[in-house]
Amino acid sequence: MIIPCIDLMGRKVVQLVQGKSKAIELPDPFAVLEKFKDFPQIQVIDLDGAMGRASQADIVRELCRRKRCRVGGGIRTLERALQVEQDGAHKIIVGSSAFTSDGINTDFLRTLSERIPREKLMIGVDCFGNRVAIHGWKETLPMAPAEVLPQLEPYCSEFLCTYIDAEGKLQGTDLEYFRSLRAVTALPITAAGGITTDDEIRALEEMGMNAALGMSIYRKTFPELFAESRKS
Numbered sequence: 745m746i747i748p749c750i751d752l753m754g755r756k757v758v759q760l761v762q763g764k765s766k767a768i769e770l771p772d773p774f775a776v777l778e779k780f781k782d783f784p785q786i787q788v789i790d791l792d793g794a795m796g797r798a799s800q801a802d803i804v805r806e807l808c809r810r811k812r813c814r815v816g817g818g819i820r821t822l823e824r825a826l827q828v829e830q831d832g833a834h835k836i837i838v839g840s841s842a843f844t845s846d847g848i849n850t851d852f853l854r855t856l857s858e859r860i861p862r863e864k865l866m867i868g869v870d871c872f873g874n875r876v877a878i879h880g881w882k883e884t885l886p887m888a889p890a891e892v893l894p895q896l897e898p899y900c901s902e903f904l905c906t907y908i909d910a911e912g913k914l915q916g917t918d919l920e921y922f923r924s925l926r927a928v929t930a931l932p933i934t935a936a937g938g939i940t941t942d943d944e945i946r947a948l949e950e951m952g953m954n955a956a957l958g959m960s961i962y963r964k965t966f967p968e969l970f971a972e973s974r975k976s
Contacts, residue, residue: 751788761959932952
C-alpha cells in the first residue's frame with residue numbers, strides 16, 4: 745500500500761531533505777489532503793510537535809475527521825496519545841519517546857499499552873548511519889534498528905521505519921536495509937525515506953511492506969513546484 749505523507753510545520757505542509765532544508769511548502773493542508781483523496785490512508789506528522797514546538801492539534805484533528813490518518817510527531821505523553829486517539833487517529837505513531845539515551849523506554853511504552861489498544865500503536869524507528877535516530881534526527885543512539893525491532897514488538901502492532909540517509913533526495917532508497925529489517929520481525933512495516941521509483945515500491949510490496957511517500961509523490965502530484973525549483 746502507498747501511503748502519502750502530510751508533514752506539518754508552521755501550519756503548512758512541507759517536505760524536508762533529511763529533516764533539515766525545506767524543499768516544498770504548501771499553505772493549505774486540506775487542499776493537499778484533497779489531492780490524496782483516492783488513497784486509503786494518509787500519514788500525518790506534526791513536525792513542530794516533534795521538534796518541541798507548539799503542536800498543530802487542531803489541523804491534525806480535522807485531517808483525521810476527513811480521512812483515515814496515522815498520526816505522529818511530538819507524542820511524548822500518555823495524555824497526548826490519548827488526545828490523538830480521541831481526535832480519531834487510525835494509528836498513533838510513537839517515535840523518539842519510545843527511546844531513552846540508554847535504550848528502549850519500556851516504562852513509557854508499558855504505560856501506553858495499558859491504556860491504548862496495541863493494534864492502534866505504531867513505533868517509529870528512524871535510521872541514520874545504521875543507528876537509531878531520535879529528537880528530530882538530531883541525536884543517534886548506539887544501537888541499530890534491526891537490534892531494537894524485536895524488543896519493541898510487545899508494545900505495538902506495526903513499525904514505521906525511515907531511512908534518513910536517503911530522505912528527501914529523490915535518489916532512491918536502500919532496499920537491502922529494509923530486507924534486513926524484514927528478517928527480524930513478523931510485524932507489518934511501513935518503509936519511508938528516499939523511495940522514488942515504482943520498482944522500489946513493488947520491491948517493498950514483495951517484502952510485505954507499505955511505502956510511505958513524501959517527496960516522490962509530491963513531485964507527481966505538484967509537478968509545477970519542481971519545475972519552479974529547476975528554474976531557480
